[in-house]
Amino acid sequence: MKKKLLLPTLLCAFFYTSQAQVPQYIDDSLQNVLEIYQGSNSVPGISAAVNIYDVGTWTGTSGESFENNPLTPDMLLGIGSNTKLFTAVLMIKLSEKNLLSLDDHLYDWLPAYPNIDTNTTIKQLLRHNSGIADYWTAGFVNVVFANPDSVWTPEDVLNFVGPPLFAPGAGVAYSNTNFTLAGMIIEHATGQSWADLIRDSILDPLELINTFVEGFEQVNGISAHPWHLGEDVSLIPRTAITTSAFAVGCIKSTTSDMVKWYDHLFNGDFLSESAFEKLTDFINLTGATNGVGCGIFRMNYNSKTYYFHSGNIRGYSSYTLYDTEDHHSISILRNDTFINAENVAKALANALNVLIITGEQEMANEMRFDVFPNPCIGSVVVNLTLHAREDIELHVLDATGRLIKKQSIRSMNPGMHRIPVELGDFPAGVYFINISSRSMVLTRKMIKTGMN
Numbered sequence: 001m002k003k004k005l006l007l008p009t010l011l012c013a014f015f016y017t018s019q020a021q022v023p024q025y026i027d028d029s030l031q032n033v034l035e036i037y038q039g040s041n042s043v044p045g046i047s048a049a050v051n052i053y054d055v056g057t058w059t060g061t062s063g064e065s066f067e068n069n070p071l072t073p074d075m076l077l078g079i080g081s082n083t084k085l086f087t088a089v090l091m092i093k094l095s096e097k098n099l100l101s102l103d104d105h106l107y108d109w110l111p112a113y114p115n116i117d118t119n120t121t122i123k124q125l126l127r128h129n130s131g132i133a134d135y136w137t138a139g140f141v142n143v144v145f146a147n148p149d150s151v152w153t154p155e156d157v158l159n160f161v162g163p164p165l166f167a168p169g170a171g172v173a174y175s176n177t178n179f180t181l182a183g184m185i186i187e188h189a190t191g192q193s194w195a196d197l198i199r200d201s202i203l204d205p206l207e208l209i210n211t212f213v214e215g216f217e218q219v220n221g222i223s224a225h226p227w228h229l230g231e232d233v234s235l236i237p238r239t240a241i242t243t244s245a246f247a248v249g250c251i252k253s254t255t256s257d258m259v260k261w262y263d264h265l266f267n268g269d270f271l272s273e274s275a276f277e278k279l280t281d282f283i284n285l286t287g288a289t290n291g292v293g294c295g296i297f298r299m300n301y302n303s304k305t306y307y308f309h310s311g312n313i314r315g316y317s318s319y320t321l322y323d324t325e326d327h328h329s330i331s332i333l334r335n336d337t338f339i340n341a342e343n344v345a346k347a348l349a350n351a352l353n354v355l356i357i358t359g360e361q362e363m364a365n366e367m368r369f370d371v372f373p374n375p376c377i378g379s380v381v382v383n384l385t386l387h388a389r390e391d392i393e394l395h396v397l398d399a400t401g402r403l404i405k406k407q408s409i410r411s412m413n414p415g416m417h418r419i420p421v422e423l424g425d426f427p428a429g430v431y432f433i434n435i436s437s438r439s440m441v442l443t444r445k446m447i448k449t450g451m452n
Helices: 024-038 079-095 122-124 138-146 154-158 178-189 196-203 239-248 255-266 275-278 342-355 359-364
Strands: 044-052 057-064 250-253 287-290 297-300 303-313 316-323 329-334 367-372 379-386 390-398 404-412 413-421 427-437 441-448
Touching: 024 404, 024 427, 024 441, 044 255, 044 342, 057 196, 057 255, 079 122, 079 178, 079 196, 079 239, 079 250, 079 255, 079 275, 079 303, 079 316, 122 178, 138 239, 154 178, 154 239, 154 342, 178 196, 178 239, 239 303, 250 255, 255 316, 255 329, 316 342, 329 342, 342 427, 367 390, 367 427, 367 441, 379 390, 379 427, 390 413, 404 413
Parallel strands: none
Antiparallel strands: 044 057, 044 329, 287 297, 297 303, 303 316, 316 329, 367 379, 379 413, 390 404, 390 427, 427 441
């Protein structure tokens, strides 16, 4: 094995700039998305945050922590496997300090363990193409749940690893064991605990003040009650589940901290150019999920490319999403183990794609409009002012960004125009009228109060 090296604290100065308040019409629409998904599920609650690039950060919640106690944006929830990105970034930071190499093999740092091929490289661990089987099986979970206050070591966890799925590098198969081994290598390479390094190298420098390594340090703040299979499990000790999760999934956070984390990674300077290339060195896959990088996945969704990761740990589920084109980040945390957080994140992404307008577009003064009456009952008139001849597309969108009505008007002359829009068949709720021309896109919120 290689000699252990004591890692100097990787502290740098990073600043997160406070941005302008998110416009009210965006706030209303995104909140309405949460209400729609909360209303259609029995899950106790949803917490969400959206970092809108160069605009600001929106946060919202819907539902409860527990009966008659609403979920609030400052409550902490488990992020589960979203922890893996923290572990991968820490590992890449160590490689940039030449304390290890992503091409190192397990035999360089760890002793042999049953069913684990020591020829596996660190990079293969981080990109899930090691072929090492997942320890997180039904048998393992039953043991953990049966002894909730027990403390687990990584070596304990490795006793539950079955035979290899394939030779190192011969395929891709998601395995939590990969990141248990990565955490062990980090500790062997530095002589420090993985949890302390996460704190000293990432959480404190980036001022992620509401993010904690549960099971390994004190968690400050109010945690949302965790729910599992319809039961509030907040009174059951979490020692076993968090210590066994280790570098795989034990972090607890808020959605605002999670989008701040993604903004630093993908829009900031926390990673050097070479480190970013290591992080996003994807193995190409087929299907919607078309790439796996180091602790991050890539997918195509609605003609855009996103980076993402999901997570589950007893009582909580999570989903984070980064728009590589418009540089927005979305985080969803829910206080139930098996509820789908992905669908809410995608609904917010859909809404965001049609809501963003810039102050520069408004100031250009080439096109302005309002909607009357607003609120309305069955129909509205769009009062549109043009300063040049334009081809106009008028879209009516629901609160999730879904297109429900379209009108095209060619070669409209400069001046004022009245465009009637019928809404009689639409249910009451929040809608958006989006008018686009060759030069700009403008959006207005509209409220329908009832049916004709």
